[in-house]
Amino acid sequence: MSLKKASLLILLILLIDQVSKIYIKTHFMLGQEIDVLGWFRILFVENDGMAWGAKIPGSYGKIILTSFRIVAVSLISYWLWDTIRKKSPRILIISVSLILAGAFGNIIDSVFYGVIFDSSLGQIATLFADEPYGELLKGKVVDMLYFPMYSDILPNWVPLWGGEYFVFFAPVFNIADTAISTGFGLLVVFNKKAFPKDK
Known part of the structure; x- marks a missing residue:
């Protein structure tokens, strides 16, 4: 596969990812949800940290995380x-x-969204807003894909979580997250093809 074809694949994913995020930011308020198929919903949330909402504590935590992401992308x-x-x-x-x-x-999202959008809390954000919600390197990642395939109170006989409300699959993610997960998934499933041993 050539560099040109790989670049086209990357640009296509980036385009779909950014168009979907900008659409959500400019048409949804934070927390707004649309039921598409029952088990699939569009739910607008913003991720201020890493996967699963984890954060690096401190006033410079977001800058450290974004800087780490930039180094990772370079590698x-x-x-x-x-x-x-x-x-x-x-x-x-x-x-x-x-x-x-x-x-x-x-x-x-992390680098630019804080300086081009205003807040989505209680309102629909404006692109290239006069009063953006953050600073350079301190933007929030937009997530919107939600697949709560099962949500109910678990029977009491279930160990540990019996009687508690449970959602499967709870994470909310985006196209970029899907691309990363798919890439890693392919490496795991096709490990021997991806990394053939020299004869």
């Missing part, structure tokens, strides 16, 4: 270039391209 970019240069298996190049596109998509 993944080199990894992609190196795999193409070495004519590595197509599945490896596709996987790394997906991971890079997803990481870059979330970096755009």
Whole structure:
């Protein structure tokens, strides 16, 4: 797979990711939800930290996280270039391209969204707002894909969580997260094809 084709794949994912996020930001208030298929909903949330809502504490935590993401994207970019240069298996190049596109998509939110959008709390945000909600490198990542396939109170006989309200699958994510997860999933499933051992 050529660098040109890998770049086109990355650009396509980035375009879909950013268009979907900008649409959500400019049409939904924070917490607004639309039921699409019952088990699939559009739910607008913002992630101020890492996966699963984890955060680095302190006033510089967000800047540290964003800086780490920028370094990670630089390293993944080199990894992609190196795999193409070495004519590595197509599945490896596709996987790394997906991971890079997803990481870059979330970096755009973290770096720029704080200075181009105003708050979504109780209102629909404005793109290129006069009073943005944050600062450069302190933006929040937009998430909207929600798949609560099962949500109910668990029977009392269930160990540990019996009698408690339970949601499967609870995380809310975006297209960039999907690309990253798919890339890693392909590497796990097709590990032997992606990393063939020399004979």
